[in-house]
Amino acid sequence: MKYIRKSISRGVANHGWLKSKHSFSFANYYDPKHMGFSVLRVINDDTVAPGKGFGAHGHRDMEIISYVTQGSLRHKDSEGNKHVVSVGEIQRMSAGTGVRHSEYNASNTDYVKFLQIWIEPNKRGIKPSYEQKNIPQKGALTPLITTTGKDGSISIQQDASLSRLVLKKKENFTLAPIKQSGYLHIVKGELVVEGHSFVAGDAFSVEPSEILEVEAISTLEALWFELPAKY
Template sequence: MRYIRKASERGHANFGWLNSHHSFSFGRYYDPEHMGISVLRVINDDRVAPGRGFETHGHKDMEILSYVIEGQLAHKDSTGNSDVIPAGDIQRMTAGRGIMHSEFNGSDKDEVHFLQIWVLPAQNALTPGYEQKTIQQSGALTPMVTPDGRAGTVKVHQDMTLSRLRLSENESISIATEKRMGYLHVIKGEISIDSESFEAGDGLGVYQDDTLQIHAHDDTEALWFDLPQL
């Protein structure tokens, strides 16, 4: 059994300064058939105009990950963090018992394109926190976010791992879930899985004891979420 989420079927909100596509229900977009998978609740594919962004607002009891695809994202929060996240970096903000933050395009000239990802924490009322790292690719599948922050990864307060998948044209890889669940989100390029094609913005959810045979038709980047069974 697999869950297929095509880019063209996602929720969409365009406010002029923000053009956002929602893989799962978010804000004004609600679809009971698309509420997330396992502890993964939000993947928003956001493009923000130069010099614009999200004014200061609050979050609570959520692990919020940001992965910048193009441009740079400026972050400020109520715990004193103030950073600019360049393309390729991964950021984690633990909202915990409550945090205020803002996110703006870090450029006055170029658009910023990033993924905003929300993951349910293993427990509520955590101490708010922040972490940001540049993680070099090592092999086709490189962990970026892990439960224990191993090997220089960003630590998340949940039993899940987020890895970046990069394949060259005609390269293939096999990923098995075993007793876990998984979700693949394509960032760029085109891949095929069991004769079905997936392109930028497409997603595929898989359940336990499944194996994905992924073949890249061109240079491809994607995110792979290794998730717990609920």
């Protein structure tokens, strides 16, 4: 655990309609100690007011992932994709040569909460693409995004993967990335590892060939990234 990121020390932005917590430097929040981890560049914990959202804006050469934890998110982009992303679903947009998109709260009465995740691609100038799926949990660790889209996961333009870790109270799990670097971001619940307690919004790294056993203090939901060790 060379890198530990505590929720309480994340960057905070409050725009009224949008409240966001930044794990890494983003927009007006800058901290040279927290610029990203490997090819993982952004994890924004966003809460958007009813009927509000991000108007049409452009991106290029970035893998952009949305993971909804409450409510529904309405997506529209310049490639003709129009979708609603609900709780438990995951969305991946490869910006490639350039795409414009908007993301709005699909509800006029309830808040939507989601994690906005950016991963740098291993190839630039690709054709923009979009995938969205509801992937049922299969055991403790379920692949959501992989390089090849194996086992029903969503593909990504990077030698990286993202899985959902779900544990019951007092259940244990071993994190062992082997050849890649690991990064665990807690979505809900609490866990303990090597005497350290981590709660929702906290995160920590796992070095290649390092083995860490975590124990859930309460029902746990977390996102487990495996990323290039050398970058």
